[in-house]
Amino acid sequence: MSEQRAHPYRVDPDRLAGAADEPLFRAVAEEARVHGIPAFAIGGYVRDRLIDRPCKDIDFVVEGDGIAFAQAVARRLNAGQVHVFKNFGTAMFRWQDMDIEFVGARRESYRRDSRKPQVEPGTIRDDQERRDFTINALAISLEPGSVGALVDPFGGLLDLGQGIIRTPLDPDTTFSDDPLRMLRAVRFATQLGFTIDPICFSSIKRNAARLEIISAERIHTELNKIIAAPKPSIGFILLLESGLLEHFLPEMIELLGAEEKDGIGHKDNFYHTIQVLDNVAGQSDDLWLRWAAILHDIAKPRTKRFEAGHGWTFHGHEDKGARMVPGIFRRLKLPLDNKMRKVQNLVALHLRPIALTKEEVSDSAIRRLLFDAGDDLEALMVLCKADITSKNEKKKKRYLSNYELVMRKLAEVEEKDRIRNFQPPVTGEDIMAAFGIPPSRPIGDIKTTIKEAILDGRIRNDRAQAWELMKEEGAKLGLELKPGFEVPPPDR
Numbered sequence: 001m002s003e004q005r006a007h008p009y010r011v012d013p014d015r016l017a018g019a020a021d022e023p024l025f026r027a028v029a030e031e032a033r034v035h036g037i038p039a040f041a042i043g044g045y046v047r048d049r050l051i052d053r054p055c056k057d058i059d060f061v062v063e064g065d066g067i068a069f070a071q072a073v074a075r076r077l078n079a080g081q082v083h084v085f086k087n088f089g090t091a092m093f094r095w096q097d098m099d100i101e102f103v104g105a106r107r108e109s110y111r112r113d114s115r116k117p118q119v120e121p122g123t124i125r126d127d128q129e130r131r132d133f134t135i136n137a138l139a140i141s142l143e144p145g146s147v148g149a150l151v152d153p154f155g156g157l158l159d160l161g162q163g164i165i166r167t168p169l170d171p172d173t174t175f176s177d178d179p180l181r182m183l184r185a186v187r188f189a190t191q192l193g194f195t196i197d198p199i200c201f202s203s204i205k206r207n208a209a210r211l212e213i214i215s216a217e218r219i220h221t222e223l224n225k226i227i228a229a230p231k232p233s234i235g236f237i238l239l240l241e242s243g244l245l246e247h248f249l250p251e252m253i254e255l256l257g258a259e260e261k262d263g264i265g266h267k268d269n270f271y272h273t274i275q276v277l278d279n280v281a282g283q284s285d286d287l288w289l290r291w292a293a294i295l296h297d298i299a300k301p302r303t304k305r306f307e308a309g310h311g312w313t314f315h316g317h318e319d320k321g322a323r324m325v326p327g328i329f330r331r332l333k334l335p336l337d338n339k340m341r342k343v344q345n346l347v348a349l350h351l352r353p354i355a356l357t358k359e360e361v362s363d364s365a366i367r368r369l370l371f372d373a374g375d376d377l378e379a380l381m382v383l384c385k386a387d388i389t390s391k392n393e394k395k396k397k398r399y400l401s402n403y404e405l406v407m408r409k410l411a412e413v414e415e416k417d418r419i420r421n422f423q424p425p426v427t428g429e430d431i432m433a434a435f436g437i438p439p440s441r442p443i444g445d446i447k448t449t450i451k452e453a454i455l456d457g458r459i460r461n462d463r464a465q466a467w468e469l470m471k472e473e474g475a476k477l478g479l480e481l482k483p484g485f486e487v488p489p490p491d492r
């Protein structure tokens with residue numbers, strides 16, 4: 001991606017002024033002086049401070065034993081417990097709401113087949129050059145004589161000002177040290193609105209397949225950060241163009257392209273999808289709703305048909321798409337709990353509100369949507385609105401006002417019938433007690449009949465009416481009502 005983007009951050013080196021007088025930095029500088037060990041604040045904290053972005057982690061590098069140094073600083077600050085990670089040579093503690101981490105400067109060499117580094121002690125420069133990007137390799141000196149000075153051997157300050165993601169070393173080397181960094185390049189470009197340097201981007205294209213050695217957890221952590229950015233489409237276009245996307249979400253590549261037959265085309269579902277994602281991102285920070293936007297049309301390529309005289313159809317893509325969600329989540333090691341179920345539910349239901357705008361809406365259809373959407377209703381409505389990507393302003397306006405109508409109707413019916421978070425007005429225990437029967441098939445059948453009757457509007461969602469229906473259904477099944485159960489017992 002050589003095209004330079006305007007980014008919203010202004011770099012100001014004066015933001016480092018005063019650092020030397022802050023208690024944490026004073027304590028580190030004091031330890032550095034007493035023990036004659038060069039120490040530096042480094043990485044994301046320095047980057048974020050220069051562009052005035054909030055940051056809660058501060059990393060320090062010392063040219064010596066990072067663990068012993070951390071313990072000395074923690075004592076000086078009266079900080080809490082120091083957690084030591086011997087294998088990594090790091091130690092961390094919390095101080096005033098911040099995570100403070102220390103590590104000894106290292107030279108690392110990696111073998112091509114593994115991320116496991118061979119580590120030797122090194123200088124601050126060794127440490128900086130093995131970091132991912134110049135903007136992440138900036139350091140603040142806490143060495144006697146230069147406390148508070150920026151240490152910037154790779155032009156990170158300039159890159160930060162110009163909004164450029166560039167590696168300190170030859171990108172092939174930096175990415176082969178840790179291929180996840182290719183995804184991190186896209187993540188920082190998306191979060192910060194920066195541009196990936198063209199040489200760096202070419203290297204990503206060349207090395208994209210190296211993502212294979214990276215765990216699904218590390219991949220989804222970066223991916224989720226891209227999705228959580230203000231304009232995630234920037235990231236997805238970069239993922240597509242770099243060749244990274246096909247290695248972890250190939251289903252999205254299938255969305256690409258607009259076929260034409262008999263002069264009839266359909267929209268490019270990849271670009272439609274990322275537009276929907278941006279639209280959702282403008283309305284909600286909910287990561288799982290954003291995932292639903294990504295996956296809402298995921299089964300379109302697999303359900304696509306051309307029907308002569310009618311055009312392109314994607315019948316059933318919402319159900320097939322919902323069925324694809326668990327496989328995708330499992331592969332990416334994303335949670336398989338209610339978060340995944342929410343994504344599935346939203347994908348499955350994303351056409352329902354549209355269907356409700358097309359015809360005279362019955363209360364029963366509204367009740368069924370309320371029942372099926374439950375707690376996901378607001379998210380569903382955000383998704384459906386976001387799904388309107390028509391360029392035709394008139395059409396768009398009409399769709400949106402139809403939505404307002406459906407929303408009002410949903411609110412009215414819910415107010416009256418309380419269908420969301422539906423709790424059966426007659427429970428399985430009620431049915432067992434009323435007919436004196438053990439757990440068995442008729443109980444489920446009677447409960448379903450009652451639920452259907454409520455959703456269809458044949459009875460109200462209340463206990464008295466449900467009880468009458470239970471009696472009728474029981475009689476049909478040859479069940480005998482126990483004495484005293486003609487009306488529902490009050491003590492539920």
Ligand code: CTP
Nearest residue numbers: 043044045130131132133136137178180181184
């Ligand atoms: N780093 C690296 N290669 C990686 C991961 C991290 O070189 N694969 C370095 C970078 O210098 C980075 C620092 O370690 O700045 C801390 O990493 P991390 O906490 O993941 O990123 P931050 O830059 O702090 O950004 P954020 O907090 O937004 O994740």
